[in-house]
Amino acid sequence: MAAPYQPERDVEQKIAMTHSQVLSSNIASLRAHIAQCAADARRNPAEITLLAVSKTRNTDEVADAVANGLTNIGENYLQEAREKQQALSHLNICWHFIGPIQSNKTREIAEHFSWVHSVDRLKIARRLSDQRPTSLPPLNICLQVNISEEATKSGVLPSNALDLARGVAALPGLTLRGLMAIPAASTDLAEQRQAFAQLRQLRDQIASALPELTLDTLSMGMSGDIDAAILEGSTLLRVGTAIFGPRTSATKN
Template structure:
């Protein structure tokens, strides 16, 4: 059998799909509700192409220039691009023009700029509010207490579609602590859905390579997975 440099990546994705299906079954969930988002920061366009060849379609990027370079290299592929890194005001135009999702919106100013800069020829940009669910001073994200006000404002902006919430909880190896943070995000999403019944808040972007089980158990619909797909991370390029 002919091997390729990225054959382990294909095996990793197959193993991940099996694991997610097992976790979903344990939680009484349909694994089809859960999207696997390949977090490809620092990875080459060839590695992303290998992930696509293995059946993935959703690709998440943290560094804007690196992402734009990969989008150019892979422009002939059918990819749903997610921006999941911090969003500064000087990046909103490129994000609005070149991405399908933005997961890290935590300020109205950023949302307004994305709305103004979204091309009329493109579908609405899917938005997740980033919530600082663990109240860490070092973490970005809107406070849970302020999420409803921000969600209401964003829901009124043209060119955007509010889809749900994203969080990066405090790092913990304790499954119970992991579940508590994810449960808090799910409960906040459910509360916002009751307050904004005209919105379809169908997305919980939560869970990474180290806490997949807890995230699936608490209702994640979008897992942001890097290391478990691509292996240990390399140093990110300068200037991103």
């Protein structure tokens, strides 16, 4: 079985490298690790999409990620994302919105993203559907589930997820693709796997109840719990630090 992913283990060897070279090395190491984890889980690594989470990262870093084949880019903050989208409009990027959604931001999100991973209320879903331009295909949606039922976290409770899924599935401007979660923080592989298994089982329950849907996406797993997510069926990993390195600042918009 693959050793737990450790993005900083080659720091000494990387001291003399440029930032672009470090990023390229990080991506290559991460891909190799994902392939090994997929093999351990008897899965095809082609089933797993690597989403580069680029909040607080500059446009040069995002361009370097794209040059290394990471064309799925995730952003948490709308203003920051829009600045990058405008600067990088010449690149072939599939933009994912993965942060909390305020009602006054839904129009721009609906107009400028292909995916939204953080829908947890029908009100927000309706706004996204109504404001999705008819010239674009339906917006791909993942429901954010508060799988660990933490009071401080966003997300629909597991017990309410099916009702929300029914409501979202009926909206013409959206295509419900699956579920997303950020479980309670843990460094224990068994605990990580348990939370991700719960999300997978919830997805399967919703798929059984709504067979007309194609719920092919489990957006789960970040830099610290990649292994557990892959073992439990993740199809989309949201990874920032393991690609770009440690974050040195935070920007909120």
